[in-house]
Amino acid sequence: MYAYDEIDRTLVNERVSEFRDQVKRRLSGELTEDEFKLLRLQNGVYLQLHAYMFRVAIPYGTLATSQLRALAHVARKYDRGYGHFTTRQNIQFNWIKLAELPDALADLAKVGIHAMQTSGNNMRNVTSDQWAGVAPGEIEDPRIWSELIRQHTTLHPEFSFLPRKFKIAITASDHDRAAIKIHDIGLRLVRNEKNETGFEVLVGGGLGRTPFIAKTIKHFVHGRDILSYIEAILRVYNQYGRRDNIYKARIKILVHELGIEKFSREVEEEWQHIRNSSLQIDDEVIEDIRSRFTYPAYEKLPHMPDELRQAAADPEFEAWRKSSVAPHKVQGYSIVTISLKPIGKPPGDATAEQMDALADLADKYSFGEIRVGHEQNLALPHVAKRDLPALWKALDKLGLATPNVNLITDIIACPGLDYCSLANARSIPIAQELSRRFANHELANLIGRLHINISGCINACGHHHVGHIGILGVEKNGEEVYQITIGGRADENAALGTLIGPGVKFDEVADVIEDVVEAYLALRERPDELFMDTVKRLGVEPFKERVYATR
């Protein structure tokens, strides 16, 4: 956990006062809605279909129990008793009143949470691996660097009015859980031959209307130079990124139009001017940030405790353990993913009661720490294996033990037309229907790892391009139509999915997905050939045939 010091607290409080003043000026009419719009966006406040939506940052997906309780408090006091975890380690509240927002922010500031730059054309919440610091085989804890970059990008005097939003993600593992290749800047922690820590820097990834997988701009940037290198990228983008067309304003378009070679030369030239400036980070600064991350005092525990051996006789426990429990870097401990995808419910939602109860469980079983992942699930990062059976029982009572992590019902979906003013089509009802269709755990387990991603418009908040199965809702002649892609993925082998054919109507989507899945089950070579591998081996054609032969 990172502990704010007086300096961080002061800044967040100053931001709350500023926003309070801005809201006051808006309510008095001193600020026009046009002027206020950008100011509220810089504080994570959107105007949605029914009300203001408030997006709160959970930097690099790490929460203390006091912070999760504060989020529960906001859900209860200012909203309708629940929150929605997003694909970028944020939480959204959908029913906030403008006049109460400054108070909600002030309540969150008390526990070191803010909503700065969770929307708007600035540098967004820095995201990372939700297993940071506990995943086996990590180079080092990427949150140290994430926090450094969080600070550096907060209220940046040069880059707060960019051509478009700008997202940075960091991973330190071979297996990329942070989806860095679909970010404006993706950072992969690596070590060079002298064993020094640095980053492979990727640039120009992003989804939306024109999706691109990020390209490597530099294979190794030393840790001490990472801020100046990011600053150089941003400076080139701020000056040359397109501002004439909102759909062509992301850095991915600039990189694409210039070509990665020319773009990287521009960056390199800029970087040479600033790399030996005060942006250079000395070890002491890193150590200072590192020192404010606390790590649990782990016990020496057996690899296979009796409690776990006994519980293995219970098939329900085993189903949950197999889906939700992952290896921890310390023997005797596990990382537990908490599915926020109960069958038939909107993905990523949690009630205030669930958040409070989960905070209690985290205090009891996970050294007071919770993680939030881009898959819209939560995690308890340090659970002793002997506690797994007790934890499972407690989670099950809360409706938080659905054994479907990474399975077909672990669906990622944007809020869609039920909430969002940008959406063209509904997402949540599609997710709910699919979740019901594949509710049978044996069936889901038989299918194996399969990610479905649903977006209700081309902006792609549900990351449909990189779903193993992607579903994009569009509007055609006043009707919701859904385009289906297959073969996308968001990990270290990130790829964009391929369209299988013409769009289908709302009522047909679940049938089509069932057809795709049946085709996969018939086509796979072995039971352990995953959906994405079958698609890779055979291409789209056999799936297309299956779906459209009878339609």
Next chain:
Amino acid sequence: MPLVNGGKIVDDSFVKLAVDTPLPESGGILVPAERFIGEADALLKRAGKVGVIWPNNRDIDELVPYLGKIAAVALVFPTFRDGRAYSQARLLRERYNYRGELRATGQVLRDQFVFMLRAGFDSFEVKKQADAEAFMQTAKRYSVFYQPTGDGRITALHRRMQLRHSEGVGT
């Protein structure tokens, strides 16, 4: 439009010239970039201060040879959403050591003041009277800054180092 300079509302000592306005005999003038580059020698020989209005899509490098001879650079925010001039301002101050007046023009509103001060602006053509009057108060909104810029304000990272070292001395 009120002008804020040195934290106070002041009279503008410059007159803005269009591309074809005849040159006044004396007094400060602010000249569009295109005209300035075309007539630089003549303009700089004239009595009275000369400044230039530099658009946000023109490379600042072109202005560098003249920086020692001009009294003001006015950068432009066509809308407050367009942040290109922040980069130009920092380059002028931090890379090219420009020490003359650096003026923000265009849609300059209260909630940009802190960003602008940090980027090196010291002069502001403020859109609204009330914003201009609130300048000093607004400029003090923040006491913590995470990024090093040319304005010299100490960053959070360095303040932490100072605190560490001063604590270290006592032990």
